Amino acid sequence: MKNIYLLFACLFIFSTASAQFSEQRKSFQKYEGYFDFYYDDTKDKIYLVVDKLDTDFLYVYGLSSGIGSNDIGLDRGQLGNEQLVRFKKAGNKILMMQPNMKFRALTDNSLERKSVEQAFASSVLFGFPIVETIGATYIIDFTDFLMQDAHGVSDRLKRSKQGSYSLDSSKSAMNLERTKAFPKNCEFDVMLTFKGNPEGGYIRSVSPNPKLVTVAQHHSLIELPDDGFKKRAYDPRSGANMFSYYDYATPVEDPIVKRFVTRHRLEKKDPSAAVSEAVEPIIYYLDNGTPEPVRSALLQGGQWWNQAFEAIGFKDAFQVKILPDDADPMDVRYNVIQWVHRSTRGWSYGNSVQDPRTGEIIKGHVSLGSLRIRQDFMIAQALANKPFETSDENNAQMLELALARIRQLSAHEIGHTLGFAHNFAASTNNRASVMDYPHPYFRLQNGNIDFSEAYDTGIGEWDKVSVAYAYSDFPEGTDEGEALDEILKEAAEQGLRYISDQDARPTGGAHAFGHLWDNGPDAAEELERVLGIRNTAIENFSIANIRTGEPYSVLEDVFVPLYFFHRYQTEAATKMIGGMDYSYAVRSDGSIPWKTLPREEQEKALEAVLKTLQAANLAIPQRILGLFPPRAKGYPAGRESFKGRAGLSFDALASAETAADMTLGLLLHPERASRLIQQQGLNPGQLSLKEVLGRLLEQTVDSSPKSDFLRQVQEVVNFRVLFHIMVLAHSDVVHPQVNAVAAAALRSLKADLLKSGSSETAREMVRRIDNFFEHPELFKVPQVPEIPDGSPIGMACFQ
Numbered sequence: 001m002k003n004i005y006l007l008f009a010c011l012f013i014f015s016t017a018s019a020q021f022s023e024q025r026k027s028f029q030k031y032e033g034y035f036d037f038y039y040d041d042t043k044d045k046i047y048l049v050v051d052k053l054d055t056d057f058l059y060v061y062g063l064s065s066g067i068g069s070n071d072i073g074l075d076r077g078q079l080g081n082e083q084l085v086r087f088k089k090a091g092n093k094i095l096m097m098q099p100n101m102k103f104r105a106l107t108d109n110s111l112e113r114k115s116v117e118q119a120f121a122s123s124v125l126f127g128f129p130i131v132e133t134i135g136a137t138y139i140i141d142f143t144d145f146l147m148q149d150a151h152g153v154s155d156r157l158k159r160s161k162q163g164s165y166s167l168d169s170s171k172s173a174m175n176l177e178r179t180k181a182f183p184k185n186c187e188f189d190v191m192l193t194f195k196g197n198p199e200g201g202y203i204r205s206v207s208p209n210p211k212l213v214t215v216a217q218h219h220s221l222i223e224l225p226d227d228g229f230k231k232r233a234y235d236p237r238s239g240a241n242m243f244s245y246y247d248y249a250t251p252v253e254d255p256i257v258k259r260f261v262t263r264h265r266l267e268k269k270d271p272s273a274a275v276s277e278a279v280e281p282i283i284y285y286l287d288n289g290t291p292e293p294v295r296s297a298l299l300q301g302g303q304w305w306n307q308a309f310e311a312i313g314f315k316d317a318f319q320v321k322i323l324p325d326d327a328d329p330m331d332v333r334y335n336v337i338q339w340v341h342r343s344t345r346g347w348s349y350g351n352s353v354q355d356p357r358t359g360e361i362i363k364g365h366v367s368l369g370s371l372r373i374r375q376d377f378m379i380a381q382a383l384a385n386k387p388f389e390t391s392d393e394n395n396a397q398m399l400e401l402a403l404a405r406i407r408q409l410s411a412h413e414i415g416h417t418l419g420f421a422h423n424f425a426a427s428t429n430n431r432a433s434v435m436d437y438p439h440p441y442f443r444l445q446n447g448n449i450d451f452s453e454a455y456d457t458g459i460g461e462w463d464k465v466s467v468a469y470a471y472s473d474f475p476e477g478t479d480e481g482e483a484l485d486e487i488l489k490e491a492a493e494q495g496l497r498y499i500s501d502q503d504a505r506p507t508g509g510a511h512a513f514g515h516l517w518d519n520g521p522d523a524a525e526e527l528e529r530v531l532g533i534r535n536t537a538i539e540n541f542s543i544a545n546i547r548t549g550e551p552y553s554v555l556e557d558v559f560v561p562l563y564f565f566h567r568y569q570t571e572a573a574t575k576m577i578g579g580m581d582y583s584y585a586v587r588s589d590g591s592i593p594w595k596t597l598p599r600e601e602q603e604k605a606l607e608a609v610l611k612t613l614q615a616a617n618l619a620i621p622q623r624i625l626g627l628f629p630p631r632a633k634g635y636p637a638g639r640e641s642f643k644g645r646a647g648l649s650f651d652a653l654a655s656a657e658t659a660a661d662m663t664l665g666l667l668l669h670p671e672r673a674s675r676l677i678q679q680q681g682l683n684p685g686q687l688s689l690k691e692v693l694g695r696l697l698e699q700t701v702d703s704s705p706k707s708d709f710l711r712q713v714q715e716v717v718n719f720r721v722l723f724h725i726m727v728l729a730h731s732d733v734v735h736p737q738v739n740a741v742a743a744a745a746l747r748s749l750k751a752d753l754l755k756s757g758s759s760e761t762a763r764e765m766v767r768r769i770d771n772f773f774e775h776p777e778l779f780k781v782p783q784v785p786e787i788p789d790g791s792p793i794g795m796a797c798f799q
Helices: 002-027 110-119 153-159 201-206 294-303 305-311 372-383 396-417 461-471 480-493 523-540 552-563 567-574 599-613 652-667 670-682 689-699 708-730 736-756 760-774
Strands: 029-031 037-040 045-050 057-065 083-090 093-098 123-134 137-141 163-167 180-182 185-198 212-222 242-247 257-261 282-286 318-322 335-340 349-354 361-369 443-445 448-450 580-582 594-596
Touching: 002 037, 002 123, 083 123, 153 163, 153 185, 153 212, 282 294, 294 305, 294 318, 294 335, 294 396, 305 318, 305 396, 305 461, 335 396, 349 396, 361 396, 372 396, 372 523, 372 552, 443 523, 448 523, 461 480, 523 552, 523 567, 523 599, 567 599, 567 652, 599 652, 599 689, 652 708, 670 689, 670 708, 670 736, 689 708, 689 736, 708 736, 708 760, 736 760
Parallel strands: 282 318, 282 335, 335 361
Antiparallel strands: 029 037, 037 045, 045 137, 057 083, 057 212, 083 093, 093 123, 123 137, 163 185, 180 185, 185 212, 242 257, 349 361, 443 448, 580 594
């Protein structure tokens, strides 16, 4: 009897509380949309009306305001992971469930589907107490869910060694200005404050009070698209990004992993017409806070993509407009190009919100770092011939180069949000893709450097192939598989190459034609040309490369991108040594899976690369050194300045040492050394590691510079050569044959040094070789002054 009384008492209390809330919410601000919700301004609470149980929808979070540090990486407009979720009632709670979309059974057999669902874990993202029940509708307190650190701000601060931070709810609140409801989506914005003990310089440099860091986090609840989207099969040759899952209902004889391209929904109004408008065009909106002339440049570059859609029969299917003043860039209904500010230059990137069921792109979101245009301006300033000799307003040529790069950058990042991957081989096909990383292309004319062709001015031929594969709307009756294969075969017949990230990165990279920041079909020839451009620009460099009244410290920083102008082409040429040529071949396409680069091409690359280790190319002319005094007060050295060992004075030897170490780290990379051993084993006539080390020592340690200054420069280079050979001799990540060849090179070098005389430098090298062989376990590579930041050199993409 006592238990019955308790039950009635609980029911009475619950019904009374529910009745009280029902009465209170009449005074709340109501929002009507995909989910209705209420806002209680007396308690700063959001109450969500759940009228769709067991119905899938999309949950997306992101940052509507960020921290402003490229190194920390928490940017305004940064998207988090999209998640397919559903509300499920469980007792007196409503759970937000995230089913596992990686593993599926696409079948009409409900028991088979359930067996897969039960085999793999799902996730409960949150549990909400029910505040009020109205028939089959439930009202829940949504506030704590919105106020959590969904984006992982505290984790990111900890990983970047900025300190330990936790959410301070007393200093956090809803942001109603950006909290809205629409028929197919609800948008919530919250101000979150994190308290902690700052430990890193990055957070101190961007926060007014680094103990209290406030950002804004955005949450979206979105209705899923209808089932009219048709998935398209992925092909590794297509240039498209891949969306995949496991389908356990697949017959045993077929692949269980299903691969499709990610793309926007795009359909012709008349699929049978050669040219047709789209049922719904793809529209991107440019951040209305972007200033001129950048705004116009970004619009122009983005609009290039319509050329590719026109080529497959669409009329005005891709458009770029200015974001309306009352629109929120985080709103899922808008594809957005955002102009993002940080304290330093850094990456730009293109992300997207996708339907986890199909890979359909629902929202493209581009983030462009605003300081990158200034770096491109500085590159032009360094290479221009006395630009400010007669006027400090002589900016036109340099500004146009920077804007040309911004046009290309806009197209590049939009390309990622259209579903396309990098193509780092496009530069070998006459700049065939905006999805490459473009290095400015300069020419020599009458002793001056011509900027007119620095960057390309339109969509590339490869981009048209990628768009054709992903977005062609074929007439009824077309065999789609055959039509798609024909698109790729035609591209191959035109000689178009496609190589993406994993095969193009410089450290240990093997592909001879897929490079970042290079130009031309032959990387070795282009390096020779780039060194010529660099030498001419250095000859022309003077105090007239900065404006009147600017301190000489500014001139030193302007010189940095010129001195290291060859760095990316060096990366490309080095990859030809022990290099391979291959594609993402499939059976029946008729291509050769891979082949080693011919010996003569590797030798040509080696000779070009070795020039970057010669004192004549690395020594800064004494005329220019006279322009680099200790830095002025208020203009300290930064991460993009030269580093050195000489204290306040400019260190002319350290700049050469740093540049040489960059080359040697590429040339004598352990993976490259192992490939050289293998390639000679397969073909005894091929270039060998022994020959590479022999030519390296001939061009460096055995060289005889003409002046004392050049000799000093060459000697700091020679010591880096010695250390890198020691690394190969001691490394445990190479084949033992590499150790043997490197050790033999050290012994031969010691013998030559003993024969050549008794200079202090020779004796020191011999001493270090002896110590290495006596106690190899004690060997440590001496640190080299860090190379100034180069990438991004107006760089594209965080991928």
